[in-house]
Amino acid sequence: MVAASLGLALATGGVGIAVVAGATHHPEGAERVVKGAATGVRRTAPGSLRETGLYADWERRQIDARNLAFVPQYPLWTDGATKRRWIRIPAGAAIDAAWVDAWEFPVGTRLWKEFSFGRPVETRYMERTADGWLFAAYVWKANGSDATLAPEAGVPASVEIAPGTSHAIPGEIDCRTCHDAAAPVLGFSALQLSSDRDPRALHAEPSAQGAVDLRNLVERGLIENLPARFMRQPPRIAARDATERAALGYLHGNCGGCHNPRTSLGTLGLTLSYELEEPALDAIATTFDRASRFLPPGLSPEAGALRVAPGAPESSVLLARIRSRSPSVQMPPLGTQVVDERAARLIETWIREAPARAADRIARQPQPRRGDRP
């Protein structure tokens, strides 16, 4: 048992283990059954990208017009990869947005996300089936001639993205680690698609041709039951200033997919998502001066560790983990192997300026007048 574990550790580059039970390398293009999340019924992921319905004309790489491009305002950092994204909502169906922070997608919904490092390297695919969400990744050949289904355990080292560092294409369990049942679709939400876009959002991408946003999705009938207030006033993070807005947006897009009250991590009491249902600066309330459950290596528990020490970025575990790519320390724990330096600087500034921001908040609160009851 242990020997098998050690063997897998070597096979996966020596820094971890492939956790997929019975993982086997699948020949290129072979179909692979994927276990549905809801009932356990096994579904089949197509063997090649061209069979997923992304393209109307594969030879010309022409995207099917039914697949709508979208660009989240707070994109996920993937080591500098450039991305293109599409969604297809089945004809006659619509997304139920009654719960503004947890949309319900109709059966038949499909999403694609293409990752490029100079050239397309992989396209990830997810599909809402009657039995749950199906996840797959397709690996592009270097010459772009084809993209075939990745092995169940992923491809730990695909293309080199920095000296000695390679991009990892996720395995199926990796997909489900972030896209869990409580929050399967990430980056396609009311805040991410708001037309009130944050001009200081990190790594903001130019809008793709014909890209949809929240308003025109509603107007086209592809989103239903969105609370009317979000049409009157597009969603926006109610931050104190531009730095805080960008910082909270970054945390929402990069950390909030897991660290929100709906996922299995909810018991940590650490919310880094911006919840529109009850707008509050949870990322401040659950980090500032709050003890860190994780103790960085070398830290004595008696020394104390804070998620965020306002005014002291060098003492904040949150920033230390964003800055780390040590496998047992880094955050996010997967999907990136290169530190997002711009993000680290933004979060550092946000933490350093926090006391002044807090003082400004207090100063702006209505002061009691003489004679007012306490």
Place this chain on the structure above:
Amino acid sequence: MRITILPVAALVLCAPACRQSGERERAPAAGEGATAGDRAAQIARGERLVTLGGCNDCHTPLVMGPNGPERDTTHFLAGHPQELALPPAPELSPGPWIATMAGTMTAWSGPWGTTFTANLTPDRETGLGNWTAQDFIATMRTGRHLGKGRRILPPMPMEVLVKYTDEELGAVFAYLQSLKPVKNRVPAPIEPKTAAAPAPAAGSAVTKKR
């Protein structure tokens, strides 16, 4: 405590860990409405799964006794003893010998770095006392802490554990939670020297007390 560093040709030492339960009898699930008898049966089943699964092989340290290596019952399933500071793992020459382990069988070193087995007792600060059954199941199901965090590292046999059913994992967790808590803070893993990104230095600024 005398520690011997052994090459892991001796992986056969871990043979007990290769045993697996072939049983499939139904044990009651934990939860509201479960009777004390149900709970006791679930814990008993968990104990059997832990025993047959060989969890003790690595999570309960070995000490040298009059009859040879024997389990340290004061650290039952409490992982690598915190008071046992080890020297750096020996460097092996290129070749088929790729890993070493401490004589306690609670510390391992290989291409993945150096790892120390976890405290599985229900101590709230250093063990699984703050975990829920859902946390445990999610961890075993994915090989990541709490189902989403950092990876569980070798030699934890995740490729076997992910095969356990939720009911089996629930029984294992119920048993672990029934153990006597042992306060034992296991060291953090040490990265291999070839790691591209250095870990934050021990005692770095994040340790600053406010």
